[in-house]
Amino acid sequence: MSYAAARPAPPASTPTVAARAEGLCKVYGQGETRVTALDAVSVEFRQGEFTAIMGPSGSGKSTLMHCMAGLDTVSSGSVRIGDVELSSLNDRQLTRLRRDRVGFVFQAFNLLPTLTALENITLPLSIAGRRPDAEWMQRIVETLGLSGRLGHRPSQLSGGQQQRVAVARALTSRPEIVFADEPTGNLDSRSGAELLGFLQESTRALRQTVVMVTHDPVAASYADRVVFLADGRIVDDMHGPTADSVLNRMRLFDAKGRTN
Template sequence: MTTALTTHPRQGGAGGQAAVAARARGLVKAYGSGETRVRALDGVDVDIAKGRFTAIMGPSGSGKSTLMHCLAGLDTVSEGRVYLGEDEITGLRDKRLTRLRRDRIGFIFQAFNLIPTLNALENITLPMDIAGRAPDRAWLDQVVETVGLAGRLKHRPNQLSGGQQQRVAVARALAARPEIIFGDEPTGNLDSRAGAEVLGFLRTSVDRFGQTIVMVTHDPVAASYADRVLYLADGRIVDEMYEPTAEQVLDRMKDFDARGRTS
């Protein structure tokens, strides 16, 4: 995604002691065995604040996507514990874990993952349809209005732009009112304008609706929409920043790049 540094309003913040939506303790994710064993995550302790927007950054291979996948119950852990709210999810059997992800977690990926034969509204309500739950119509209408899709609900994905398709994906994640939404490079396939719109919708969902969002990104502008940025390197959290600007994030990333070249 090609972006220009911009400013934007933000109402959320890091002030006060926030409740914890998800947390990990002593989290290790390893691949291989013996001399070829590699730790993608190396003893991570982290709390994700409820009702806040957290960005996870780091160079390729730092473990940022692995951390998100473990926190979201999409990947198993080698050691340590992961909690959603007060409930430990490490060690849950597949059926219970699938139900937990369906009922309590939302996902937004770089690929929009829409069903081509369904229209926008049907894609938005699909997870609830699968779960046998009727959507809250007032809430659904509010979500649709917030992401600007009111005039596009009958359109199929191939009739929508990339930005509009990602708006559908955002609305799908919000519509079920999950406890936490995980985004993996959600603006990676969008141009700067569409990306800014999607990030604005995510920011609004935190400020207006109290949504909790965790987003993996490599983009300083995307990270600047967050309340807090976590930096990973070699499978460990090595730094964090609150109320970031794009310029501050970019400078911090340059510092890490410089350290990597001299180490």
């Protein structure tokens, strides 16, 4: 990919923690089929910070995101969104927390084709019987450059515009944290650069917290911080990443893997 990242500005003050994991373990199967996807992971994601999670296939990065977002249960340890321990919630409470306090952006845009961009953006709030904060939504729409596209249906939008609508939908409920799983995976370089710039801007202008799983060093360079996973464990934590520094770190992990 040829797009280049603008460097993120440092936070003006010490931010609060939007989400944290402590001693997080996730195990699948039993006996000979037992697989440890996450092994005693402890990590914090701070308010107003854009964090990328990277690692080789099978490192546990998507599992970590799913556990942090309450999409998957944990085997042991704790996960908190703000001051709420997820394991203390029943299914109904967990559904409400995900709806009200967590946003999701995935590779698939998941837009309803019969609805306009505006209707797709406000759909989760409509289902919850809530109205969007008009001023907040206007800030999001303007930040994402969607002001002139709100009446368009998905088929009338480019891939990059559709993904921006998905981002706007994730942000409109004012979630405490947004989790994005390979959000540029289905986009061309230009659209990917636009989306990453918008995610970066949302942390600056809107003080949003964003956690993004990616395999792309250039995409990771848009983040304030990169957390590296290998074999279900955090093996490095880089601040102020560049595409080259991330790529070099990944190559180092690959070299260690070949010698082990």
